[in-house]
Amino acid sequence: MEGKARGCSSSEDSDDEVYLQNASDEDELGSSSGSMPKLQFRNMKSKGCWNEEMGMGEVIEKNGKMWVTTGIVRSGKIYSSIEETFRFRKSSPGDPSFLLYLSRGHPSRAEIEALERQCGGIPLKICLATEGRVSFFSFDKVELPVLP
Amino acid sequence: MAPRWKGKDAKAKKDAQAEALKEPMSKIVSQIQSSLVQSDTRGFLSGSSVHLVVEAEQLHLLDKACFGSPVRTVEKDKPRFQLSFEEAFYLCYSLKCLKINNDSDDTSSQTDEELWHYMKSKKETFPCFYKAYSHLRMKNWVVRSGAQYGADFVVYRHHPARVHSEYGVLVLSDEEDKDLNGRLRVWSDVHCTTRLLGGVAKILLVLYVNRNGGSNESPLCLANYTVEERTITRWNPEQCREKMVVHANSDNGTG
Numbered sequence: 001m002e003g004k005a006r007g008c009s010s011s012e013d014s015d016d017e018v019y020l021q022n023a024s025d026e027d028e029l030g031s032s033s034g035s036m037p038k039l040q041f042r043n044m045k046s047k048g049c050w051n052e053e054m055g056m057g058e059v060i061e062k063n064g065k066m067w068v069t070t071g072i073v074r075s076g077k078i079y080s081s082i083e084e085t086f087r088f089r090k091s092s093p094g095d096p097s098f099l100l101y102l103s104r105g106h107p108s109r110a111e112i113e114a115l116e117r118q119c120g121g122i123p124l125k126i127c128l129a130t131e132g133r134v135s136f137f138s139f140d141k142v143e144l145p146v147l148p
Numbered sequence: 149m150a151p152r153w154k155g156k157d158a159k160a161k162k163d164a165q166a167e168a169l170k171e172p173m174s175k176i177v178s179q180i181q182s183s184l185v186q187s188d189t190r191g192f193l194s195g196s197s198v199h200l201v202v203e204a205e206q207l208h209l210l211d212k213a214c215f216g217s218p219v220r221t222v223e224k225d226k227p228r229f230q231l232s233f234e235e236a237f238y239l240c241y242s243l244k245c246l247k248i249n250n251d252s253d254d255t256s257s258q259t260d261e262e263l264w265h266y267m268k269s270k271k272e273t274f275p276c277f278y279k280a281y282s283h284l285r286m287k288n289w290v291v292r293s294g295a296q297y298g299a300d301f302v303v304y305r306h307h308p309a310r311v312h313s314e315y316g317v318l319v320l321s322d323e324e325d326k327d328l329n330g331r332l333r334v335w336s337d338v339h340c341t342t343r344l345l346g347g348v349a350k351i352l353l354v355l356y357v358n359r360n361g362g363s364n365e366s367p368l369c370l371a372n373y374t375v376e377e378r379t380i381t382r383w384n385p386e387q388c389r390e391k392m393v394v395h396a397n398s399d400n401g402t403g
Contacts, residue, residue: 105335106332137342137381137383140379140380142377144289144353145287146287148169148173148288
């Protein structure tokens, strides 16, 4: 389903357009002394347009190698979720969605608990890699509700 | 995972949920408790289970409360009912509404200690299994055998006629020497169990029973046991993105 992208303008300066930085760009320290954030343009910048119907940014101009592994494909178009669009900055990435522990043997419960303490509240996944096949498992503490 | 109520259409599912709320499992269990006390129903040990001879009322209530299963016998005028060790001990020790004799001719009931020792002698894992069973029952979950799903138990929010079960349960102990149940010791068993349960739309729930240094010589030690609940799920990166997208859509009110 292809909805019309609202607010799309041919003007390069339109506020509705989203500029996606290439993942390989370095975050340079701005030398500006002003309080305004310094906007820097990149040669390899991509261009996206927010698609209200999809709830994602549609990537109109795709530059840089990061699109090999980033984005969500729908009907031949690449979209970027709001998390991918706005939240990730290399200089201040925030908490990861989860941490991954690569394991060959089955970790014991005590080992899992020790790993969890090191994760400081971030979800942990155990990754098992054998003969080229990869599986991810979560061992999550739960509390079954008391039913009526 | 949201509860999945049974019914042929949306209205029937809503009705099943409404019926369950109107008559919650805690109320039904209270009914069978009272009925067994009033009728002075006796069970008797029979191998690795406990048998009862019950009246129609008890039969009906036991089915509603999801304890045990009927046994077909040649004496059709005396319906028999069979309870697992966990079910029988729960009714006897926790709910105190059932007395259990040694055999069908005996007139004196076994003490809690005697029952405990008998059941332990027949089933080495009985202490941990009983702790897990009573833990779930005390939260008013229905607990049934998980044998057909390669698990120890399956748990339901209400009667299985009204709702699909959400979890297959494995009971593991935290003993230092070894886990008597012998499950999930190798990755292939984790794969087997999560895939089997996933294939029937259930999540693997592991109950870790910790004895906390206590013995298992008496049912009184159950008070020192603790239970930790964990789910084990496989994570699929592609599915994860689908979920995020759906979540983002619903956030924007366009879902």
